[in-house]
Amino acid sequence: MTDSPLLGKHRHVLMPWSVQVNQGETLIVGGDGPYFIKAGGGRILDFSSGWAATQLGHGHPIVLEAIREQLDKICWAPPNFVVDVRAQYAAALSDLSPWEEGCRVHFTTGGGEANDDAVRIARQLTGRSKILAAYRSYHGNTQGAAALTGSLRRWASEPNLPGGVVRFWAPHPYRSPFYTDDPTEETRRALDHVDRVLTQEGPENVAALIIEPVLGSEGVVVYPEGYLAGLRALTSRHGILLIFDEVVTGFGRVGELFAASRFGVNPDLLTFAKGSSSGYVPLGGVLVREGLACEFDGRLFDAGHTHSGHPLAMAAGLGTLKALQSENLFKKAYEIESWMKVALGKLAVKHEIIGDFRGLGAYFAIELVKDRTTREPVVAWQAKDSRITKDFYRDLLNDGLWLHGKYSISVLAPALIISEGQFAEGMEKLDRALAKLSDRIQA
Numbered sequence: 001m002t003d004s005p006l007l008g009k010h011r012h013v014l015m016p017w018s019v020q021v022n023q024g025e026t027l028i029v030g031g032d033g034p035y036f037i038k039a040g041g042g043r044i045l046d047f048s049s050g051w052a053a054t055q056l057g058h059g060h061p062i063v064l065e066a067i068r069e070q071l072d073k074i075c076w077a078p079p080n081f082v083v084d085v086r087a088q089y090a091a092a093l094s095d096l097s098p099w100e101e102g103c104r105v106h107f108t109t110g111g112g113e114a115n116d117d118a119v120r121i122a123r124q125l126t127g128r129s130k131i132l133a134a135y136r137s138y139h140g141n142t143q144g145a146a147a148l149t150g151s152l153r154r155w156a157s158e159p160n161l162p163g164g165v166v167r168f169w170a171p172h173p174y175r176s177p178f179y180t181d182d183p184t185e186e187t188r189r190a191l192d193h194v195d196r197v198l199t200q201e202g203p204e205n206v207a208a209l210i211i212e213p214v215l216g217s218e219g220v221v222v223y224p225e226g227y228l229a230g231l232r233a234l235t236s237r238h239g240i241l242l243i244f245d246e247v248v249t250g251f252g253r254v255g256e257l258f259a260a261s262r263f264g265v266n267p268d269l270l271t272f273a274k275g276s277s278s279g280y281v282p283l284g285g286v287l288v289r290e291g292l293a294c295e296f297d298g299r300l301f302d303a304g305h306t307h308s309g310h311p312l313a314m315a316a317g318l319g320t321l322k323a324l325q326s327e328n329l330f331k332k333a334y335e336i337e338s339w340m341k342v343a344l345g346k347l348a349v350k351h352e353i354i355g356d357f358r359g360l361g362a363y364f365a366i367e368l369v370k371d372r373t374t375r376e377p378v379v380a381w382q383a384k385d386s387r388i389t390k391d392f393y394r395d396l397l398n399d400g401l402w403l404h405g406k407y408s409i410s411v412l413a414p415a416l417i418i419s420e421g422q423f424a425e426g427m428e429k430l431d432r433a434l435a436k437l438s439d440r441i442q443a
Contacts, residue, residue, distance in 0.1 A: 016141075026397065031058025034415045034422055036402065044397065047426045048404035049413045052216070052248045052363070053279030056323055057415035063280055066319030070312055079107070079308040086309040089317045096321075097287055098260040098270070104293035106301075107285040107309040111247030111273035112140025114284040115148055115210065117303045118269045122208035122241045124302060125292055130201055132194070132209040132240075134170040136218050139210065139245055148210055168197045170211065171223050174356045174367065175375070183224035191230040203238035208269070210243040213259035217248075219409055220365030222358060228265040241268040241292075247284070251275035252324050252416055254361035255333040262360070268292060277316035278323075282307075329416040333361030339420065340364045340412065343427045351434045353378070353441065362416055368408040370441060377408035378441065392437045401429040 014020065026044075030037035034057045036044040049055060056063060070085060077083045086107075094102040106121070108114045119131055131148065133139070139148040147165050169177040171190040178189035198206065213228055215221035235242045244267040249259040253275055256262040260270060269292070273284030307313075324330055337360065344357040344364065355369030355377075368378040368389075379386040389405070396403050404411045412430075414423060 033057040033059070034418045042400070044400050044402050045422065045426050045429070046402045047414050047430075048402060048411050049275075049415050050279060051274070051404055052253065052411065052413040053274040055251055055253065055275035055416050056278040056320060056329070057417045060278060060319075060323055060417070062323040062326070063278055063316055063319035066315045066322070067280065067312055070315035074311055076307075077311060079304055079306070083309070083311055083314070085311050085314040085318065089314045089321075090309075092318065092321055093285075093287060094290075096257050097289075098258055098266045099289045101290040103270075103287045103289050105285050105287055106303060107283070107313070108273075108305055109282040109307050109310070109313070110140070110284045111245070111271060112142035112145035112284075113305065114247065114271035114273055114286050115139045115243075115245055116142050116144035118210065118243050118271050118286045119144065119148070119208060120303050121269060121286060121288060122243065125295060126207040126239070126241060128205055128207035129164045130206045131165050132168055132197065132201075132206060133165055134211055134215075135167045136170060136172065136215060136221075137212060137245075138216055138218050139212075140247070166197065166201050166206075168194050170215070170221075171227055172215075172219065172221050173224060174221075174358070184226075187224045187226045187230060190224075190227060191234065194231065194234060198234070198238065198240075203240060206238065206240050208241040208243050209235050210245055212245045212247075212249065213263060213265070214249050214254060214360055214363065216245075217404070217406065217409070217411060219367075220359055220363060220411060222360050228263050232265050232267070243267055243269045243271065245271050247271055247273040248275075248413075249363065251320065252330045252333055252361075253363050253413065255331065255337065257324075257330055259360075276320060277313060278320050280320075281310070281313040281316040283310075283313040283317055324416075327417070332416045333363075336362040336414065336416070336418070336423070337364075339423050343423070344412075347427070347431060347434065350431070351438060353434060353438045359412070362414055364412045366410050366412070368410070368437070378437075379408045381407055388437070388440060391440065392433055395433040395436050396429060399429045399432060401426055401433075403430070 027039040028036045029039050034046055036046055090105040093105050097103045133148045139145045171186045176186055178186055180186050244260055246258050250272040254262055260266055268289055270287040277283040348354040352372055353368050354366050355372055355375055356367040370376045370378055379389050
């Protein structure tokens, strides 16, 4: 076995969704607030919270102390034991949930498992098998979550996927699948489309409809007003459970604890992960409203994991909630939203390569185009590889900015603890990289 100069220090690590020999040699040795610390002391501003996970930045003292305290108590216990930290965190989530009746929590170690189990729970509760999921979506990379996913990241799992998933098109105001630029008409046509899909599948066969209340990495789309409420009305009419995938949007990312609360639309089940522990310990789960969860008081709840409700994850979750509440960070995203709209508006005037910018709270994206009139993207939708965008992200990294993106979408999701000065620093670096990208396209 020989070392490859192209793989270097990471030759034994399979990096996700990557051609291995294309990986760089950026060595991270620490984190400080919204910054990664490189070997040698250099700093990289983390402008996407990793993969929209580190809500509190890196090394938040409240979360670290909560984890340290739990280390001295117990680090693992069977999921069906009563453990104080587990009970406390579940009760806190119920109190903060979007339902007046409260909820019960099924814990997982990540978002993919959470979405898997939400579907499993919905099928148990309804006795139905089919699940509706959007084409333009991402719900995780487990086998079941990949079946729900609409983007190309499901392809590697096909054709051996669990059955019963039926797809539909959701609205996209910038790239409408319903041939309209009118948001009201977009909503009407999109809801009519789902209704037609249900007619063809038989609503009595459908257990649940799952959707990200703000589309995540597949475009960061805020749906037109009335769409989510329309889905709620449609599913309720047919006894279909509505699942919100809030793996990204939960825990202050869009300005409230959950997007459901910001939009005033309550699902039946809600999945979470990422920001729930600020990414410090793997944590995810499913909130099930009490009116449904109580069904399992007299029947088997047929789901579980070895590390469900892991005590260290529970401590990290409680610490994260404490930090979010004590520092009023649920609302900080509204302030960041105002910064985003002003800063991105200025960049859009300066750089015609920005075809659209959109988002909510501390969760925005820019969509890069070759031509604003035709809206031709810099990289074709779902293209697996592109030198031009790789160079763009390399320019950003070399200038000390980490930005997550794919296709022609760049995701801006800074930590909620970011200062206005640090935010301005990120925008200056983005400005420089956009200028270089524009020059390359015009060359």
